[in-house]
Amino acid sequence: SSQIVTKTNAFATRMLSGLKFLTYCCCQYRHLLELLKRTTVHGESNSALVIGPRGSGKTALLNWVLKELRKMKQVRENLLEVHLNGLLQTNDKVALKEITRQLQLENVIGDKVFGSFAENLAFLLEALRKGDRTSSCPVLFILDEFDLFVHHKNQTLLYNLFDISQSAQTPVTVIGLTCRQDILELLEKRVKSRFSHRQIYLMNSFDFKQYIRIFKEQLSLPAEFPDESFAQRWNNNVQRLPEDKTVQDTLQNLFHYTKDLRSLHLLLMLAVSNVTVHHPLITASDLQEASRQHRMDSRANIVHGLSVLEICLIIAMKHLNDVYEGEPFNFQMVYNEFQKFIQRKAHSMYNFEKPVVMKAFEHLLQLELVKPIERPSVRAQREYLLMNLLLDNNQIMDALQAYPNCPTDVKQWAASSLSWL
């Protein structure tokens, strides 16, 4: 069993490292590699943006390129890297400090506690101005979540970085990573003019066949796996898996839903976690089950855990939505609707007191299945606060189907608001 555990662990790491799938974007890879190589070898300044939706492998691509670059001796010893992230460096002041720290320039100042923002900027600009193309060590600036840097005041940092990259100073290359397609429209005209307009797009532009291949590659055990016979058995199984119709359907559904490879990883993780000593190979049903979990609607799940009274209230709200076409309602309306049902139709339901119903209603409020339109104020009575239902009819009906021991009259009532007439 320990073997299985290690195997699963091996999977986990492999799946998260996620370098295999990049084979499809070799064009972008070459572009970026050449760009960075020229920076380090020739000391050429550049700026580029890597743009692609979330999970399309922007950071992975960059890391892959950097890994390749570091294999070259001439590059490894010649490149200074500065990694910034828009989520961490929330303003230029923090960013400047971080740059200074990563360039290891803070020791030059000695004991001096780092001064004001203005001093900092002047200091850094001075440092970068001093260098020149042929003698200074090139600096690679990597700005993750580039779009967040755009919102800094005056775009000072971006202006200065791009300005340096377009003037005869220390060679710098600025690589921005972002998922926003409209990023160029966010740059100020001066900043935009200084940006060299190299855009590397990562688009998940693979088709389903490639997707299946990626799926296989992700699941295959590597050659260095200790138990060779098992690895072979496992890999054979993985190769045969996509031939199964249900597996294909599952993957097709996921592929149609999203091309983001992180979803695939998540699905595979769920499937692989079912593997035990007694169940050593992954099967189609595992995948199907994983897919079911993966696609689960979170709100509908909450509905499963509600009491019958709460379900009744939700059904009452659904009817109100139908009648008033999505207009907001208040507790009193819901209570009236519920009362009508109790009086005329219900046989199995006990007639609850109003405060009890109110309690159930507030529980729904806490679960955020209903949401007040405006913030509750002290003056407004709770019964008359206007609400919106955050569930769709389809969700309610699906949830009712799956709800255990639901009274038949409630189900009937849910199906048609007019059935009791």
Next chain:
Amino acid sequence: MNTRQQNKITYSWYGKPMSSDRKLRTSQYKGILITSERSRTETCIQLGNFILVEGENADQPFVAQLLDLYEDGAQQKHAVVQWFSHITEIPQNKRKLLKREISPQEVFFDQVPGYDTDIAVETIIKSIMVIPLRLGEELPVMLNKEQTFYVKQSWDGKCFKALSPDTFSKLKEARKKEGGIPNSSNSLIPSDIISPLKKETENVVRSTTKPKNVELEIESKHSASKSSLAKERHSQRVANDVKTPTARKKLQLNSPIRSPKGRLLGSEVLELLDDLCDAVAPLEPSATKRRVKFTGILGSPPKIPCANEKSKSVLDTAEDWQRFKDTIQLSPHSKVSDSNEKAKNLNVKDDTISLIGYQKRCSQSPVLSPCSRRICVQKTNTRIAEQVSILNALELNQEEDFLSSSDSSYSSSSEEEKDDVLCTPEKKTKSSRTLSTPKSSRKSSVHTPAKTPKKTPLPGTPKTPRNATPEIPRRNHAAQKPASILEEARLRLHVSAIPESLPCREEEFQDIYNFVESKLIDGTGGCMYISGVPGTGKTATVHEVISCLQQAAENDELPSFQFVEINGMKLTDPHQAYVQILELLTGQKVTATHAAVLLAKLFNTPGPKRKTTVLVVDELDLLWTRKQNVMYNLFDWPTQKHSKLIILAIANTMDLPERIMMNRVASRLGLTRMSFQPYTYKQLQQIISSRLNGMKAFEEDAIQLVSRKVAALSGDARRCLDICRRATEICEFASQKRTPEIVRMAHITEAIDEMFSSPYINAIRNASLHEQIFLKAILAEFRRAGVEEATVQQVYHQHIALCRIEGMQSPTISEIMAICSRLGACRLLLVESSNKYLHMQVRLNISQDDVMYALKDE
């Protein structure tokens, strides 16, 4: 300096006008009295004296020699000076011409044409020492650095020359004269000792300046305004010394620090003095006269300061005499003389402490006429000089002894200084002095670091070493040279590659050049506003103008000027502009508000020796503040009479002055405007061709294509160059296997497509199926509702309907929400915050047509 400013200082003529010019209604004087009201001191500076003149930077006063003093018709007091340049005033690139280390104490005889030698008397700070030296000579080690400067070479703006014998002797003369002037605070050295024998001279200077140093040391403990108090006390002490040695001994008992050697002193000094006089007597018939002089002083204890001065100087000379005698006759006894001296200096200090009470009385009862006294002293001095030169000749044989003596006296004096510091009760300069002591007592003339700049104005005080600017580490491997023609082309096409000349901006260049040149020649100030869209060569043109002007100034075709550049984008706050300008102008680092005050003072007050400043303000619009005071000040300075400030302001918008500036700011900016038009395709073509410079890397048509494309879009030269650069890469990439080829139309087209194609269409085409259906559902919902906005719930229903038509499994709400947020993150959609869940509003960020076009082909 600050205290000086707070002080009320009056300047009055010394003596009667020497001559007057009726026509010009000027009258000349031979000296000026500077009276400080608060401390009731009076300093007299005479023609030929060396002085410090207030500079634009409070830390760095100018050194000059007073040549003439006159009062003009408007009752204004003027002075004509000969300037001396400090090393910091010499352009950085010229300093290397010297090929040697320059001590901060060294100045250069200034022969730069164009500096105004006529200054207002009010700018004179105080008098100092300037000692001429031969080129090869070492600087004499002096403790009193702030008061003494050395001159070895002259500087005429282009090169350094050794002092001509004429100037050398003139300077020496001046110094001699200074030595003889009783009232000048530096009149204490018999400077005449400098003999033609160089080596020896130096030694003599070293040894003889010792006592003076001690004197001045005491003075410098007090602020400039207080120095004469010290003098008075000192002279009082001298008087006491001479008159009642025993009384002085009593005082010594009171002193806090006492060395056993100190006890030696008292009467011994007197004895030695007597000895000295005796020894000299046979050689010099007028020695008796000197004695008479002494007695004269003895007989008149209450004296006016001027008389005191004289007596002091007499005593000093006597001291020197003593030293000489020692070295000549008593070389084995040099130790004794050292200790004497030391002890005496201790006394000096003791007296300063204990004799404060005397000063008032002293200054109240003048008895002797200062004039006659001065003449006497002058005579004495010249006599002494004669004697010394004779003695010097004698000394030749005893150089060894002499050296040892001077060394020991040196070390002893440095000890004195330490003692001095320890027991000085003065607070004012104490801190800085204690700092400087350990350094200056070292033999090598290391200049004192970390001076408090305001209290001790010392030119060339190095800034705190901590401010050293850092550097990016050097690369380990040399950068590769471009190997192929495409790489070479890429290098030349990089925006950072600076071409020899800027093509297509000749007219603009000429306009700006003429503007700045005319202002430079006139010595006036002015503003020019330069506008143009990004990438039209504004900054590059201005830089080229400046470098041309600098070239011209170097060739002496134009008056030299200072160039300062700030960039609004490189400032964190508009007010930082002041800080940067001041730092670039003077090297001071101060806060923004203080910098504003200093700059206003600098530009609003007439200063001598000020060069014209050319200030380039890039990205002007970012200096906008609500009150616009930064812009106001910037444009107000050039209008001041004496500012000599030329501003070239650069921004993007043509109507910036009208749009964002208040009337008073816009009015000061003036109407000198220039606008850079975007480049036409022909110009862009020319720019590329000139950069390629005949290199066969591009097809002609390819260049034309890129020029036309960019000219049609923006006229941004940067864009043009970037496209060309990218095209070379594409070309290189495509032709890797085959023979190298040149960039063709196809490559350019590919590069342009890469840079300018809208990413949205491609993004939609590569989206997953459900994402595409979601977009379709949005279109359908928009069409149904007739409003370009819908809630997720509405779109969800459309989505499900579409899925049913397509026969696909419909997604759950959770999945729809995820799709929605993914498209929102790419900004294909604009979505509200997700806490509204089903009710959040969705809009398209691109036109519906684009979406339909992108989805149609599928």
